[in-house]
Amino acid sequence: MDAVRKDIHNSNVPQVCKSCEARHGGVCGALTTEQLVELSKYTTRKSIGAGGELHGQGEQVHAYANILKGVVKLTKMMPDGRQQIVGLQFAPDFTGRPFSSESSLSAEAATDTEVCAIPKPALDRMVNRSPDLERRLYNQALLELDQARDWMLTLGRKTAREKVASFLYLIATHIDPEKSEVLQFELPLTRQDIGDFLGLTIETVSRQMTKLRQEKVIHVENNRSVTIHDLDRLAEVAGIDG
Amino acid sequence: MDAVRKDIHNSNVPQVCKSCEARHGGVCGALTTEQLVELSKYTTRKSIGAGGELHGQGEQVHAYANILKGVVKLTKMMPDGRQQIVGLQFAPDFTGRPFSSESSLSAEAATDTEVCAIPKPALDRMVNRSPDLERRLYNQALLELDQARDWMLTLGRKTAREKVASFLYLIATHIDPEKSEVLQFELPLTRQDIGDFLGLTIETVSRQMTKLRQEKVIHVENNRSVTIHDLDRLAEVAGIDG
DNA sequence: CGATGTCTTGAAGCAGTTCAACCAGGGTGG
DNA sequence: CCACCCTGGTTGAACTGCTTCAAGACATCG
Numbered sequence: 001m002d003a004v005r006k007d008i009h010n011s012n013v014p015q016v017c018k019s020c021e022a023r024h025g026g027v028c029g030a031l032t033t034e035q036l037v038e039l040s041k042y043t044t045r046k047s048i049g050a051g052g053e054l055h056g057q058g059e060q061v062h063a064y065a066n067i068l069k070g071v072v073k074l075t076k077m078m079p080d081g082r083q084q085i086v087g088l089q090f091a092p093d094f095t096g097r098p099f100s101s102e103s104s105l106s107a108e109a110a111t112d113t114e115v116c117a118i119p120k121p122a123l124d125r126m127v128n129r130s131p132d133l134e135r136r137l138y139n140q141a142l143l144e145l146d147q148a149r150d151w152m153l154t155l156g157r158k159t160a161r162e163k164v165a166s167f168l169y170l171i172a173t174h175i176d177p178e179k180s181e182v183l184q185f186e187l188p189l190t191r192q193d194i195g196d197f198l199g200l201t202i203e204t205v206s207r208q209m210t211k212l213r214q215e216k217v218i219h220v221e222n223n224r225s226v227t228i229h230d231l232d233r234l235a236e237v238a239g240i241d242g
Numbered sequence: 243m244d245a246v247r248k249d250i251h252n253s254n255v256p257q258v259c260k261s262c263e264a265r266h267g268g269v270c271g272a273l274t275t276e277q278l279v280e281l282s283k284y285t286t287r288k289s290i291g292a293g294g295e296l297h298g299q300g301e302q303v304h305a306y307a308n309i310l311k312g313v314v315k316l317t318k319m320m321p322d323g324r325q326q327i328v329g330l331q332f333a334p335d336f337t338g339r340p341f342s343s344e345s346s347l348s349a350e351a352a353t354d355t356e357v358c359a360i361p362k363p364a365l366d367r368m369v370n371r372s373p374d375l376e377r378r379l380y381n382q383a384l385l386e387l388d389q390a391r392d393w394m395l396t397l398g399r400k401t402a403r404e405k406v407a408s409f410l411y412l413i414a415t416h417i418d419p420e421k422s423e424v425l426q427f428e429l430p431l432t433r434q435d436i437g438d439f440l441g442l443t444i445e446t447v448s449r450q451m452t453k454l455r456q457e458k459v460i461h462v463e464n465n466r467s468v469t470i471h472d473l474d475r476l477a478e479v480a481g482i483d484g
Numbered sequence: 485c486g487a488t489g490t491c492t493t494g495a496a497g498c499a500g501t502t503c504a505a506c507c508a509g510g511g512t513g514g
Numbered sequence: 515c516c517a518c519c520c521t522g523g524t525t526g527a528a529c530t531g532c533t534t535c536a537a538g539a540c541a542t543c544g
Binding site: 082158 | 316318320321322324325326328329339340346347373376377379380383384386387388390391392393394395397398399400438440441481483
């Protein structure tokens with residue numbers, strides 16, 4: 001465990017950051033205690049209700065944010081209203097785009113969400129002083145690139161059945177689960193959102209869910225609560241190589 | 243024009259680098275003359291015939307490469323053989339993935355291609371010494387991420403007609419054109435590749451091309467040579483906001 | 485308890501796939 | 515030099531998986 005990492009557990013670290021960093025290691029993990037204290041002067045914790053917008057397509061980005069809780073969807077829209085979700089972000093992902101101030105996508109909360117908002121200038125300054133931080137941001141970008149490309153395969157080449165299974169698999173492996181043999185979670189997206197993520201209509205999503213339920217690949221309660229008894233089985237249905 | 247940029251035109255710069263950098267500004271543009279000389283000790287120029295592999299899916303990446311000429315396709319394959327092209331790279335793009343040594347995709351030359359191959363250790367060392375270089379790589383990753391997400395919208399929500407038009411638009415705006423009112427270029431991809439890029443079959447691609455030809459949106463000769471008289475019209479058909 | 489939004493189910497239609505035949509260009513070898 | 519084939523592309527006809535349109539079920543909330 002290196003020096004930076006040790007700092008994180010130091011008692012001088014701001015309280016907000018502790019609970020945030022306690023997780024899988026967000027971008028702030030690259031900062032020293034000093035830098036963290038400095039940065040936390042400008043950060044504000046915000047709650048955003050489901051459907052709330054972090055920022056709209058084509059708008060200036062005024063702030064970055066670390067997601068503390070909830071799921072954020074990144075969407076693109078065509079002039080005629082057709083919509084595609086191009087990414088999902090989970091805690092403790094970092095959202096926002098360094099260097100380019102305009103974004104071609106909109107970010108909104110899919111569920112009730114809490115974020116740690118960081119004003120653009122504050123983080124930009126910090127990035128220029130901390131190569132470690134930039135490295136982490138770079139790595140997050142590479143990770144998102146991988147995810148985007150994985151999803152391109154799903155969108156371009158999978159059947160509706162495989163798409164829905166792929167979605168469920170994605171959620172199952174990203175929403176932090178109570179570590180148990182049986183995975184159980186609430187779907188963070190409506191059927192409409194799922195459709196927009198998979199390039200399908202809500203009806204098709206619904207029908208495929210029903211089929212997967214009938215075949216006991218998944219178990220559904222209240223339309224939102226999903227239980228998965230056999231993740232490998234789901235992966236297989238999703239067409240993910242095993 | 244800053245110091246670094248001036249260095250590039252300095253006569254101490256290796257000959258290979260000059261012709262490379264003469265273009266839109268590849269990643270090497272971040273390096274000083276000294277660094278460029280150092281790096282060029284390890285680089286080798288390579289020709290790769292159409293269909294040749296830069297590296298396979300799941301293999302270790304032994305080298306990075308700057309594309310000097312030609313088009314490289316990044317593909318993903320499912321266990322059963324279904325394939326999706328998840329990115330196209332044009333000169334002077336940089337290809338290869340820093341930090342992670344394994345790649346989940348395969349890269350092959352779509353056309354006859356020339357690259358400047360850089361052994362992994364040499365570039366990794368350079369990255370750690372030059373923040374500017376890392377910044378450029380980061381920016382390239384962000385650019386690729388944008389492109390990937392744009393394409394997700396195309397894959398998920400566009401019709402076959404719009405997809406084919408989108409593809410033609412992409413090529414028209416990325417293959418460096420003779421600057422003239424009328425765009426004319428050779429398609430760098432076979433119908434099969436185009437299908438794999440658009441999530442369509444070759445037959446559908448062919449049919450849509452025929453239609454676009456009949457409607458005079460494009461003009462085609464020898465199946466590969468395309469002329470576009472009205473790029474805005476094409477963009478419109480592609481469903482790209484104007 | 486009606487009202488409203490979300491989800492499911494059914495039936496009909498259609499965009500894109502599948503299967504199959506055909507065509508054009510470019511070697512290759514007799 | 516022509517017959518041959520082989521690869522890449524086009525075209526046609528039948529099929530099908532997903533969409534569209536429409537109705538009904540379910541849950542939540544004033």
